[in-house]
Amino acid sequence: MKIDKNKIADHNGQFRESFDRDFGFVAENLSRKGIDVEKVVMKVSEFQVAVPSWALGAGGTRFGRFSYGGEPASLEQKLNDIGVLNDLTRTAGAVSLHIPWDTPKDVKAIKEVAASHGISFDAMNSNTFQDQPEAEKSYKFGSLNNTDPAIRDFAVQHNIDVINIGKELGSKSLTVWLADGASFPGQLNFQNALQNTQKSLQGIYKHLPDDWRIFIEYKPYEPNFYSTTIQDWGTSFMLANACGEKAYTLVDLGHHLPNTNIEQIVATLMLKGKLGGFHFNDSKYGDDDLTVGSIKPYALFLIFNELVYGMENNPQNPNLAWMIDASHNIKDPLEDLLQSLEAILIAYAQALLIDQKELREAQEQNDVVKCQEILQEAYRTDVRPILMAARKKAGAALHPITAYRDFQVRKSLIKERGTKNMATGL
Ligand SMILES: [Mn+2]
Numbered sequence: 001m002k003i004d005k006n007k008i009a010d011h012n013g014q015f016r017e018s019f020d021r022d023f024g025f026v027a028e029n030l031s032r033k034g035i036d037v038e039k040v041v042m043k044v045s046e047f048q049v050a051v052p053s054w055a056l057g058a059g060g061t062r063f064g065r066f067s068y069g070g071e072p073a074s075l076e077q078k079l080n081d082i083g084v085l086n087d088l089t090r091t092a093g094a095v096s097l098h099i100p101w102d103t104p105k106d107v108k109a110i111k112e113v114a115a116s117h118g119i120s121f122d123a124m125n126s127n128t129f130q131d132q133p134e135a136e137k138s139y140k141f142g143s144l145n146n147t148d149p150a151i152r153d154f155a156v157q158h159n160i161d162v163i164n165i166g167k168e169l170g171s172k173s174l175t176v177w178l179a180d181g182a183s184f185p186g187q188l189n190f191q192n193a194l195q196n197t198q199k200s201l202q203g204i205y206k207h208l209p210d211d212w213r214i215f216i217e218y219k220p221y222e223p224n225f226y227s228t229t230i231q232d233w234g235t236s237f238m239l240a241n242a243c244g245e246k247a248y249t250l251v252d253l254g255h256h257l258p259n260t261n262i263e264q265i266v267a268t269l270m271l272k273g274k275l276g277g278f279h280f281n282d283s284k285y286g287d288d289d290l291t292v293g294s295i296k297p298y299a300l301f302l303i304f305n306e307l308v309y310g311m312e313n314n315p316q317n318p319n320l321a322w323m324i325d326a327s328h329n330i331k332d333p334l335e336d337l338l339q340s341l342e343a344i345l346i347a348y349a350q351a352l353l354i355d356q357k358e359l360r361e362a363q364e365q366n367d368v369v370k371c372q373e374i375l376q377e378a379y380r381t382d383v384r385p386i387l388m389a390a391r392k393k394a395g396a397a398l399h400p401i402t403a404y405r406d407f408q409v410r411k412s413l414i415k416e417r418g419t420k421n422m423a424t425g426l
Contacts, residue, residue, distance in 0.1 A: 003087040023385040045390035050094035050122035050323040053102040057423020059327035070413030071421040083117030090394035094122040124166035128155040129179035142180040144200035145193040177217035181224030205243040215250035215277035248276025254287040270310030279325035289327040293343025304351035349383040
């Protein structure tokens with residue numbers, strides 16, 4: 001389904017007065033501080049976040065999964081769902097495919113569906129963390145780090161296959177996340193596991209086209225509980241360096257132990273020109289995959305402060321591949337993704353308001369109180385009208401969730417697909 005532009009414009013009509021008033025208020029306040037609000041609106045409207053193909057189905061945990069009806073049963077339907085998000089926000093113009101959960105059967109047809117929604121193909125995701133039916137080898141004891149060279153080769157070949165599918169679709173990057181590790185002490189020789197992982201990654205890297213990038217994701221624990229071979233940013237960074245200049249570290253917000261200073265990791269990686277990808281979510285305890293900004297919005301803002309600083313001051317770091325990597329669990333996934341998109345843009349817009357020059361001066365003078373004042377002045381600004389202005393400009397909805405509900409999108413999807421559909425993937 002597609003949401004008609006005129007329908008969105010009509011819906012926006014009822015909010016015209018309140019929008020004009022709210023935007024006028026924030027624009028005036030910011031201009032008094034010497035901030036060009038139109039410039040901020042422009043930057044916000046240019047920000048695009050990829051939606052992973054596994055985020056459109058019902059979420060869940062290992063204890064249970066609760067469907068909500070109208071789930072997309074095919075890749076085409078998933079692209080249609082992302083199309084809805086993109087119609088309402090003009091921020092979700094890319095999909096990140098997971099292979100084999102969402103292997104296109106007909107590449108040409110899939111490309112046409114994506115193009116009809118203005119969706120491009122972002123990073124491809126390989127899967128060597130579960131065995132596929134009829135697979136000749138098992139990843140039970142690891143993939144790229146496995147003690148058996150034949151299993152390592154099998155996993156490397158899967159990644160090469162994923163690159164080849166991505167080439168046909170027009171993707172330019174591969175994300176590798178490994179579940180490899182040990183659940184019990186003594187199970188794994190750490191040094192051999194790391195060396196095997198490095199050799200395997202180099203094997204994949206050899207097949208990476210010149211205009212592609214590979215992102216190496218890290219995670220401290222889970223599904224293995226004692227150790228993870230690529231446990232932290234330092235290990236990922238080391239492996240990326242061992243591969244070459246097209247290899248980068250990927251930061252997933254949920255892949256850190258509680259209270260890790262993620263913004264400092266971002267700063268370090270961008271200084272070294274090695275931050276390639278970014279996965280958004282939020283968490284209370286670990287890899288909870290909660291809606292972006294639902295638990296720690298201030299932490300997200302501090303992270304964006306470093307991202308914005310890096311984007312402005314680190315030409316050695318490439319443009320980042322942004323993706324939402326969350327699993328709503330008990331929410332309608334489309335509403336959840338709309339909330340995540342909003343939270344990302346709020347944190348980004350707030351970070352754009354930080355007076356970097358003033359902050360630098362306060363830092364030079366060790367005026368700690370002033371530094372905090374500068375950050376929190378930006379954080380406490382209600383930037384939602386700025387987001388609305390960006391969406392209005394792009395022909396998207398002023399209030400995406402209200403529009404989604406008023407248009408009864410879920411009801412139409414249930415009518416079209418029924419209540420028994422099961423999405424592939426998580
Ligand atoms: Mn991730």
